[in-house]
Amino acid sequence: xxxxxxxxxxxxxxxxxxxxxxxxxxxxxxxxxxxxxxxxxxxxxxxxxxxxxxxxxxxxxxxxxxxxxxxxxxxxxxxxxxxxxxxxxxxxxxxxxxxxxxxxxxxxxxxxxxxxxxxxxxxxxxxxxxxxxxxxxxxxxxxxxxxxxxxxxxxxxxxxxxxxxxxxxxxxxxxxxxxxx
Numbered sequence: 001x002x003x004x005x006x007x008x009x010x011x012x013x014x015x016x017x018x019x020x021x022x023x024x025x026x027x028x029x030x031x032x033x034x035x036x037x038x039x040x041x042x043x044x045x046x047x048x049x050x051x052x053x054x055x056x057x058x059x060x061x062x063x064x065x066x067x068x069x070x071x072x073x074x075x076x077x078x079x080x081x082x083x084x085x086x087x088x089x090x091x092x093x094x095x096x097x098x099x100x101x102x103x104x105x106x107x108x109x110x111x112x113x114x115x116x117x118x119x120x121x122x123x124x125x126x127x128x129x130x131x132x133x134x135x136x137x138x139x140x141x142x143x144x145x146x147x148x149x150x151x152x153x154x155x156x157x158x159x160x161x162x163x164x165x166x167x168x169x170x171x172x173x174x175x176x177x178x179x180x181x
Contacts, residue, residue: 024178027171030114033162037108037122040159043152044101044129048094050145051136055090058142059083086140093136100129111163114172119163126156 060083067075103125110118130153137149162168 027167029167034108034112036159040152040155041101041104043148044097047145047149048098051090051094054142056087059086062140096132097129100125123160130156
């Protein structure tokens with residue numbers, strides 16, 4: 001029952017040529033999320049710089065508020081070590097904030113590729129900077145640094161949420177699937 005064309009007179013069809021894969025475009029949300037993370041990191045860096053520059057003056061003014069004009073010299077001699085210790089705490093917190101901000105900046109650029117590990121590390125570094133900043137700005141801290149600190153805290157929360165919204169997760173999954181194929 002077979003002939004030159006195969007069984008029952010039918011030819012075996014050739015496999016269909018593979019169509020070129022459509023280019024995978026990232027959702028608009030991903031660059032916005034990375035931009036928000038970069039902006040938050042920049043605000044954290046500004047907060048750290050302001051803390052370094054005017055932290056000592058903020059501590060001194062906080063101590064001098066309740067002291068009369070006749071006792072200002074006594075405050076300088078008695079409270080000098082306390083002022084140094086408080087300013088040291090502000091500098092330490094500012095260095096921690098700056099460190100996590102730099103980590104967020106470096107990895108935010110990697111997160112543009114929707115890498116899950118990069119997005120997690122960016123989120124963790126932003127949240128750690130958020131925690132240290134929230135603690136710092138509720139304590140004796142320079143006034144201008146409080147404003148940028150609270151703005152960075154709010155923007156960090158927005159960036160972390162945006163990094164893990166479903167559109168970004170779908171894009172990351174499609175990118176992994178395409179790489180595996």
